[in-house]
Amino acid sequence: MGLRKIAIxxxxxxxxxxxxxxxxxxxxxxEFDVVVIDDGSTDSTAARAExxxxxxxxxxxxxxxxxxxxxxxxxxxxxxxxIAVQIDADGQHDPTQLPQLLAPLVAGxxxxxxGSRFLGERNYKAPxxxxxxxxxxxxxxxxxxxQPLTDTSSSFRxxxxxxxxxxxxxxxxxxxxxxxxxxxxxxxxxxxxxVPVVMRQRLMGQSSLTLPLSIYYSIKVLVAVFVGxxxxxxxxxxxx
Amino acid sequence: MTPFRVSIxxxxxxxxxxxxVFELMRSRRLQERYALLWLLTGLVxxxxxxxxxxxxxAANTVGxxxxxxxxxxxxxxxxxxxxxxxxxxxxxxxxxxxxxxxRLALLEHELEQTRSRG
Numbered sequence: 001m002g003l004r005k006i007a008i009x010x011x012x013x014x015x016x017x018x019x020x021x022x023x024x025x026x027x028x029x030x031e032f033d034v035v036v037i038d039d040g041s042t043d044s045t046a047a048r049a050e051x052x053x054x055x056x057x058x059x060x061x062x063x064x065x066x067x068x069x070x071x072x073x074x075x076x077x078x079x080x081x082x083i084a085v086q087i088d089a090d091g092q093h094d095p096t097q098l099p100q101l102l103a104p105l106v107a108g109x110x111x112x113x114x115g116s117r118f119l120g121e122r123n124y125k126a127p128x129x130x131x132x133x134x135x136x137x138x139x140x141x142x143x144x145x146x147q148p149l150t151d152t153s154s155s156f157r158x159x160x161x162x163x164x165x166x167x168x169x170x171x172x173x174x175x176x177x178x179x180x181x182x183x184x185x186x187x188x189x190x191x192x193x194x195v196p197v198v199m200r201q202r203l204m205g206q207s208s209l210t211l212p213l214s215i216y217y218s219i220k221v222l223v224a225v226f227v228g229x230x231x232x233x234x235x236x237x238x239x240x
Numbered sequence: 241m242t243p244f245r246v247s248i249x250x251x252x253x254x255x256x257x258x259x260x261v262f263e264l265m266r267s268r269r270l271q272e273r274y275a276l277l278w279l280l281t282g283l284v285x286x287x288x289x290x291x292x293x294x295x296x297x298a299a300n301t302v303g304x305x306x307x308x309x310x311x312x313x314x315x316x317x318x319x320x321x322x323x324x325x326x327x328x329x330x331x332x333x334x335x336x337x338x339x340x341x342x343r344l345a346l347l348e349h350e351l352e353q354t355r356s357r358g
Contacts, residue, residue, distance in 0.1 A: 037345075057349045060341050071342045078346065173338060 003106065006033045006081040008072030009054070010065055011089035015043040018089050022052040025087065028095035035075050036089070039068040045089075065155070066177030073159065073168040085158045093156040097197045101158045110193035111163040112185050114149075115156035120196030129211070133218065137179060140222070144229060145186035149194060152179045156197055163190050170233070172224065180224045188233045242292040242307070250289035258282040277325060281318045288314075 007025045011018055022034050036049040040062035049056045057071060069086055076084040083105055087093045097115065104110040118138070134153055141152045155178050159167065166188055172180035185192055242250075261278045264270035270278075288295050288311070299310035 055349065055353075057345045059345045063338055063341060067338050067342065071345060074342060075346060075349075173335075 003082045004033075004080065005029070005031055005083040005085070005102070006035055006072075006076050006079070007085050007087050007095075008069060008076065009034060009036045009049075009087050009089050010039055010068035010072065011036050011041060011045050011049065012039045012062065012068075013041045013043045013045060014089035015041070015045045015048050017091045018045050019048045019052040021087065021089055021091050021095075022049060022054045024091075025095045025098075026053070029098055032085075032098075033081070035072055037068040037072045037075075039063055039065070064173055064177075066171055066173040066181075069155075069177070070167060070171035070173075073164050073171065076159075076164050077168040081164070082161050083158060084164055086155055088155055092199050092201065094198065094200055097156075100195050100197065101156065104193045104195065105158055105160045109191070111160045111190040112182075112192050113158040114151065114154050114182070114192065114194045115197030115199075116149075116151035116154055116194040117197065117199055118150040119194055130214070133214065137218075137221070141179060141182055141225065144183055144225060145192070147186065147192060149182070149192070151194065152182050154178065154197075156199070166190060179221045180228060183225050183228045184233075187228065187231070242289070242295055244292075247289050247292050251286060254282050254286035254289055258286070274325075274329070277318075277322050281322075284314070284318075 025032055025034055034054040036054045036056045038046040038058045046056050046058055101113050101115050104113045137152050138150050142149045261275055265275050296307045299307040304310045
């Protein structure tokens with residue numbers, strides 16, 4: 001028997017793309033269970049996900065991406081999955097790249113694997129300001145965690161058992177939580193590794209980030225990261 | 241020296257504050273842990289009102305020329321502390337709220353699964 005694997009798909013009003021994303025994950029690797037965390041959608045996201053064959057956990061109200069991802073990790077922990085992958089519901093993550101993302105976990109080289117848009121082939125097209133923002137964050141976070149990182153805000157991530165155990169208890173809430181999660185991971189002794197991935201344009205919809213919001217989130221994340229350096233771990237990671 | 245009439249008035253105001261806080265605690269509308277800061281505020285105002293030379297002395301010590309200003313400084317300080325305390329309370333509540341929502345969603349999912357199986 002192989003490792004039990006689950007894809008966590010946090011979704012907020014993604015009825016147009018959710019079924020396709022689930023089908024793609026299934027097609028890419030039939031061994032994957034798919035759990036959609038419906039983060040308070042007001043459209044038919046949950047129903048479509050269910051008829052596409054996914055398990056659906058419905059949050060009673062919107063918690064933000066961090067709370068939704070954590071719910072998925074709690075699900076993975078409760079059901080004893082050994083690998084969990086976070087995949088966006090808008091179709092920008094390509095499930096055919098799952099093998100690259102999982103390889104370091106399977107080999108036991110890492111606890112958290114991040115799919116980076118800036119390693120290897122670079123075909124990531126984002127607005128100039130966003131690219132600069134991501135680079136600046138990458139430089140700061142690399143310094144904080146003492147390991148070169150190129151893409152700290154990528155949400156295409158895979159988690160091994162230790163990461164699932166830790167993050168299901170302590171995961172940053174709100175939006176743009178992935179940067180904080182990176183710092184928390186390294187602080188509590190989880191091994192990080194980046195692998196190159198190619199991301200697609202979103203199947204549907206637009207990025208929800210406007211410039212003022214980006215600035216607000218940048219400041220929020222910088223403060224969180226700074227405090228995070230001095231914060232105690234929420235709990236000790238036990239060696240298994 | 242605080243003028244006599246101000247002293248009487250302030251003492252009465254402080255006693256009313258203490259009485260209101262006490263009544264809220266007695267009728268269980270205010271938990272003890274949140275009442276402590278208010279009780280402290282009432283007590284400090286009361287002491288400053290009754291001990292009439294204290295405010296002038298305290299103001300003089302920290303270099304405030306006009307003693308009533310010291311009262312405002314103290315009052316704003318207490319308000320800041322109370323508000324900061326509320327921020328910590330809200331943070332804790334929102335964290336617990338998130339945890340409850342997650343637990344509820346997961347349990348609801350389990351319940352549906354169990355029902356559709358049975």
